[in-house]
Structure formats: structure tokens, C-alpha cells
Amino acid sequence: MVRSVHVLPHTHWDREWYDPFPTFRGRLVAMLDELLPRLEADQAFHHFQLDGQMAVVDDYLTVRPQQRKLIGELSTAGRLSMGPWYVLPDEFLVSGETLIRNLQLGIARAEEFGGAMHVGYLPDMFGHIAAMPQLLRLFGFEHAVVWRGVPLSIDRPAFFWESPDGSTVRAEYLSAGYGNGSGMPADAAQLRERIRMFTEVQGELVGQTVLWMAGMDHEAPPPHLSRVVAEFQSQESLRSTPDGAGTGEDGEEPETYDLRIGSLSEYLQVAPSTDLPTHRGELRSGARANLLMGVTSNRVDVKIAAAVAERTLERLAEPLCALWSADPSREQPLLDLAWLEVIRNAAHDSICACSHDEVVDAVLHRYAEAIRTAQGVAQSAVLSASSQIHKSGILLLNPCARERVELVEIDVTASDLAGAWSAGQEFETSDQSWFQVLSERAAHEELHISTAADAPLIVARELIFEHPETAQVVLIERPESAAEGSDSGAILEVHLLGELVGGETPTALSPLDALSELGRRCERDPGLRISTVLHHPEASSRVLTMSGQVPGFGWALWEPHAASSKVQSLGPWGLTNGLISVEVDTT
Structure with a gap:
């Protein structure tokens, strides 16, 4: 009996985790610098999967922009798969809208290189939300690939996964995780023994066609990959001949393997989709794989920052911009930048905060920038609305x-x-x-009292930057007896007004003339104290x-x-x- 083994060379790339992002990016650049030329030159190395997320492509091209053409050619030729996600997210700790924007961005970026992998690739999420099949179906996906969270009721390598709304996808179950083929031996006989042991240990959880995930965290396929596959095939061909196969102890023909390198999409095209059990709802079981449930409650500051950023974007900035901005298209680049920071933080090892303290600091900084950017867009829209609605009042x-x-x-x-x-x-x-x-707030607000040495600069700052609406300035010198602690016993009041002062009030000056007069008085009396008073129309x-x-x-x-x-x-x-x-x- 011949059993197919589908070898999927891949890597799982956490952008930041036990080391911060800059460290991992350096390792990513080194890995792809070696891997891409090898993939291009070795036609027997048919395919490589770049972890189902586009962020690693952008991170690499930031350092090696000259490799864009090669990546596009390999992707278009079907030799390199990427996407559909921008980052592999945690599904429970970010909003549904963040998950949607994540997929949208990943697919859009992948289209620039020949297209995204059309599979809901979910290899290392810490459990899965009930709505994920519905979300994948909305994007036209028919397949998902999962590991953590699958319950004991699933007793085979695939099942139908159904959302509460009835949306269903076929889910391929990686019962031993995404690294069952990690560290492939250089010896064909050793490789055969590893495959045999894997199928025996996993039993009914492995199908007639074995999905051999040849990769792991931050790991590239070994240089001997295509050679050992060819040697393996040669040896299995000899086993399948009448002289080479022999018989087992029970007199039956022993099992042989057909080892092929290919893509995940190619594997799923021929994977069985009949007589499969159905699971409805969340995948939150820790029966076969650690679910790391503690990540939902650790580093609450990160979770709060995520919620603030998402709500500021989803419920304030975007609706206000769409409703009231004079030209929403001008604000869209700012919204895109804010969403990019939120999406980057959606990566499971980022939002989960199960990482180095430097990583958590970076995550909080990204959220802070997203929040500030979104607040700026929202405020701009509010100002635009106030100019469009010609009504007096609040x-x-x-x-x-x-x-x-x-x-x-x-x-x-x-x-x-x-x-x-x-x-x-x-x-x-x-x-x-x-x-x-x-x-x-009183109608007359004393802003500060300053010395003669500091006053000209302080008052200039108030007039130019803090209160540019000031139209007139009135200088009033208080009696000497009222000034305590002054060398000269005098205080000069600088009144900032928005309207021309009339009646018995001393002559008002323009802001420029007032600054000149203030400078002269401070120079004449170094002990003078200056009180700056801001006038409001009313309390x-x-x-x-x-x-x-x-x-x-x-x-x-x-x-x-x-x-x-x-x-x-x-x-x-x-x-x-x-x-x-x-x-x-x-x-």
C-alpha cells in the first residue's frame, strides 16, 4: 500500500516574542537572504510557505527593497505562498473589526505580489472564536487550518467547523502542531522512520495523505531538503518493486510512501471532505494542546490600550470622518496608519503580552500612536461639522x-x-x-506671575501660540503698596482681550505694540513683577x-x-x- 506524504516547507515567524522586533527582523533578513536564492535556483524545491502573513514580507523588504521583484516572480509562479493575513492574530483579544481589517490588508498586500494563499491559515492561535468560519466565508475561503483548541470529540484529521450563523468551512486539524516535519533528517532512512513513528503515534488523527509540515518557529527548510526527498523517493520506488517490497510478518505488503513537496492549497484540493464530523462554535479545548489561557488576563494595560485604540477608530474617528469631514479622502492615509499600528499589535505574541518587556513597551507605544492619530482625525471632523451647521449653541x-x-x-x-x-x-x-x-472659570483668569527678566518671552508665547485670538492688550500698573516681594514694589498687569476696550479703560494696544512697551518697562525696572490676565467674554x-x-x-x-x-x-x-x-x- 502506497501512502502519500505531502511535504510543506514553511516557517512560523513571530515578529516579536522572547526578543524584540528589531532582533527578529535581523534574523528574518538573514534567513530570507539565504532561502530566496536557493528557492529560485533549486527547481526541485517546489514551494515555500511564508507563514500565511504579509507582515514578514513588508519587514524584509524594508531592509531589502531590491528583492521585491524576485518575491513577486516566485509568488506568481506558485513557488512562494503568502497571506492571507497581515499578521497571525489572537482572535479573542482584538475586535471583530480588527480581524476583518487584518485580512483585508493582508489580501490587498498579497495581490501586489501575485495573490494571497486562499486558505484560512490559523496555525498557532490560542483558541478560535465561534465567528471565524463566518469571517472566512465572507472572504470566500472554504478551508481553515487549525491546531490549538480542537476538542477530543474530533477524532480524525479534518472536520466541518460551523459558526452560529450556519457558515461552515472545512478545517484541517494539525494534531501535532505546525512542526511535525521540523528539522528534517539528512538521511532518507531516518526520515522514513520519523514519518512512520508520527503516523503510528497519531493514529486516526492522520489521514491517508500525511501533511508533513517541514518548518517551525523562526526556522528555514534545511539545505538538504530537495536532495533527501529525491533519495527518499528513489528508495521507496525500490521498495514498491516485487523484489524490493517483501512481505510483513502477517504476509501483507508493507506500507510505502510517496513523498512530494507542494503547497498547502495543493494538499487541500485533494483532501477528503466527506463523512467528516461537524463542530459548532468556539475551539477552546486544551485537551491536546496548551491553550495558554492566562494570556487573556495578563498585562491588563495592554488589553485596555487595545480596546481604547479600536473604539477610537471604529466608533469615533471613522464615522465622524465619513459624516463630517470636508474631504474624507484626505484623512484616509492617517486612518490607514492608525489601523496599521493596531493590526501589527493584533499578532498573537504582541496583544497576548506573553513576551519580553521590550515587546510590551513597543506594543503600548503603537497603541498610543494609533489613539492619538484617530483622535486627531475625529477632532478635525468635529471642527468641520461646526463650520457646516450654522446654529448657535452647544x-x-x-x-x-x-x-x-x-x-x-x-x-x-x-x-x-x-x-x-x-x-x-x-x-x-x-x-x-x-x-x-x-x-x-472666572471671566478674568490670571494665567501666571513672572519676573521682568522672563515676562517678555512668556507674554509673547501667550500671544502667539496660546491665545492668538487676542486683539487688544491693556497694561495696568498696580499701586506699589499692593506688590509684596517686589524689589520696586510694583506689579504690571497685562490684560489680554479679544475685543476693543472703550469707556474709561486705559488705552488698549495692539499685541505688537504691547510687547514693545512691556519690554521697555521691564528693562527700566528689573524688579517689576508681571501678572498676565486673560479676559473671557463671561464666566x-x-x-x-x-x-x-x-x-x-x-x-x-x-x-x-x-x-x-x-x-x-x-x-x-x-x-x-x-x-x-x-x-x-x-x-
Whole structure:
């Protein structure tokens, strides 16, 4: 009996793990510098799989851009497979949208080199979400390849995997992981013994055709790969002849092997897909492989950063940009950069934080950059919306599809309240049933007091960078007796105003003239102290309050709304709204 052995040369490349990314990139460059010329020159080395993720290609080409043409030629010829993922992700610790963007980016990048491997390759994820078959089907994939998480109820090398919505893929089960063919012996007889032992140990979990995964973490196929396969085939040919085969102890013809190098897609094209069991839902069993469940709760700071970055992109930046940006296409490169950082962090050894501390630092930095970039796009869209909606008042934007009433934090003035309050109603400052004051700002705000030596530079910074809206400046010198700690006993007040001051107020100067006059006075009196005062149109308060109804993907002007349940004191250390009570334990 002849048994086929499909040899799949590959590597599994963690971008960062027990060493930081720069270290692993150096090893990646060295590996591919040796491997690609060998693959190109050795036609018997039919195929190599670059771990199902495009990030390794981009990482390599960052250092070796001249190799782009060769990689494209090998991929187009079917000698090199890549994608469909951009990185091999953890499925539980990132959002569904991140998984989708990951596949989209990986497939798009692979298309630039001849196309992506059309297989849902999931070799080392720490368990699998129930929706993965649905996601793969959405991208047109019919096959998945899995290892960790498969339960004991699966007793053969493949099964149908079904999502809750009914979407189904055929799942190839790597019962011994993705490295059963790692470290292939240089001797054909030794290789034969390893294959025989593997099939005996795995039993029914190995099909009639053996998938021999010739690779491992950060490992390249050995230089003797094609030679030992050829020698193996030659020896097996002799075994299959009447003179060479002999008979076993039971009188039956002994098993021989047909060893071939090929791609994963070629293997799956002929793999059996009938009479397979069906598994529905998550793959979260640790029965046959360690699931590393601790990664879901370690380094909570990383998980929080991931959630903030994803939600800022998905629920703020992108919807606000699409709805309100004057030209969303101009913002798209920024969104793409933010998503790239989030997707890179989705790699299982990155988001899982089961890595070197330097790796975790890098992951947090990428999330911080993604968050800041997304916040900038969102803020730009809000400013654009304010210029498009010609209504006076406090504008509320809703980036969600559903109508919402939310707790909001806003800055209000007496004028805002007078304009927002319904006709015939009076605003009572003592009635705090509808708001909570967080902070208050006076109409005249003292920014700082500085010395004569520092004041010209400090005031110039305020005028140019901090408060460029200043139209007029008034200089008022206070009486000597009011200045404590001054050598000359004098304080000069520098009042920054947004409007021309009239009446009995001293003559207002332009910002440039005021800086010149300030410089002269500081030079005359080195002991002078300068107080910079910013004038606002009126006093204001930052408050927490209810928004009122804001339509989905729409806007509304804020109006005061009384809370449905008033907050009241509950004893000396508690609060209650009638529904929820909170008391502080002072013991």
C-alpha cells in the first residue's frame, strides 16, 4: 500500500516574542537572504510557505527593497505562498473589526505580489472564536487550518467547523502542531522512520495523505531538503518493486510512501471532505494542546490600550470622518496608519503580552500612536461639522447609528443657559438636579506671575501660540503698596482681550505694540513683577449633564434636561438616585 506524504516547507515567524522586533527582523533578513536564492535556483524545491502573513514580507523588504521583484516572480509562479493575513492574530483579544481589517490588508498586500494563499491559515492561535468560519466565508475561503483548541470529540484529521450563523468551512486539524516535519533528517532512512513513528503515534488523527509540515518557529527548510526527498523517493520506488517490497510478518505488503513537496492549497484540493464530523462554535479545548489561557488576563494595560485604540477608530474617528469631514479622502492615509499600528499589535505574541518587556513597551507605544492619530482625525471632523451647521449653541454629534441619550461633559455660560432654556422657564442656579459642576472659570483668569527678566518671552508665547485670538492688550500698573516681594514694589498687569476696550479703560494696544512697551518697562525696572490676565467674554462652568435625544449619525443642539432620578445625599458618606446607592466604607 502506497501512502502519500505531502511535504510543506514553511516557517512560523513571530515578529516579536522572547526578543524584540528589531532582533527578529535581523534574523528574518538573514534567513530570507539565504532561502530566496536557493528557492529560485533549486527547481526541485517546489514551494515555500511564508507563514500565511504579509507582515514578514513588508519587514524584509524594508531592509531589502531590491528583492521585491524576485518575491513577486516566485509568488506568481506558485513557488512562494503568502497571506492571507497581515499578521497571525489572537482572535479573542482584538475586535471583530480588527480581524476583518487584518485580512483585508493582508489580501490587498498579497495581490501586489501575485495573490494571497486562499486558505484560512490559523496555525498557532490560542483558541478560535465561534465567528471565524463566518469571517472566512465572507472572504470566500472554504478551508481553515487549525491546531490549538480542537476538542477530543474530533477524532480524525479534518472536520466541518460551523459558526452560529450556519457558515461552515472545512478545517484541517494539525494534531501535532505546525512542526511535525521540523528539522528534517539528512538521511532518507531516518526520515522514513520519523514519518512512520508520527503516523503510528497519531493514529486516526492522520489521514491517508500525511501533511508533513517541514518548518517551525523562526526556522528555514534545511539545505538538504530537495536532495533527501529525491533519495527518499528513489528508495521507496525500490521498495514498491516485487523484489524490493517483501512481505510483513502477517504476509501483507508493507506500507510505502510517496513523498512530494507542494503547497498547502495543493494538499487541500485533494483532501477528503466527506463523512467528516461537524463542530459548532468556539475551539477552546486544551485537551491536546496548551491553550495558554492566562494570556487573556495578563498585562491588563495592554488589553485596555487595545480596546481604547479600536473604539477610537471604529466608533469615533471613522464615522465622524465619513459624516463630517470636508474631504474624507484626505484623512484616509492617517486612518490607514492608525489601523496599521493596531493590526501589527493584533499578532498573537504582541496583544497576548506573553513576551519580553521590550515587546510590551513597543506594543503600548503603537497603541498610543494609533489613539492619538484617530483622535486627531475625529477632532478635525468635529471642527468641520461646526463650520457646516450654522446654529448657535452647544453642538452635539452622534457617531453611532442609533439615537442616543448620554451623559456629556460641556462648558456652559450664563448666555448658553439663557439661550438653551425653554421660553417661560427661569434658570435657577441653586437647582442642580440637571447638572454637576466639575470646575469653574472666572471671566478674568490670571494665567501666571513672572519676573521682568522672563515676562517678555512668556507674554509673547501667550500671544502667539496660546491665545492668538487676542486683539487688544491693556497694561495696568498696580499701586506699589499692593506688590509684596517686589524689589520696586510694583506689579504690571497685562490684560489680554479679544475685543476693543472703550469707556474709561486705559488705552488698549495692539499685541505688537504691547510687547514693545512691556519690554521697555521691564528693562527700566528689573524688579517689576508681571501678572498676565486673560479676559473671557463671561464666566463659565464645566458640567456633567444629560444630552437629550440625538439622532443616529446626526446632531442636535444641547438643551438642559433634568435627570430622571435626582441624586441626593445618603448619610454622611453616600449618594443615591433612588435606583442605585453608593456608600463609602471609611473603616
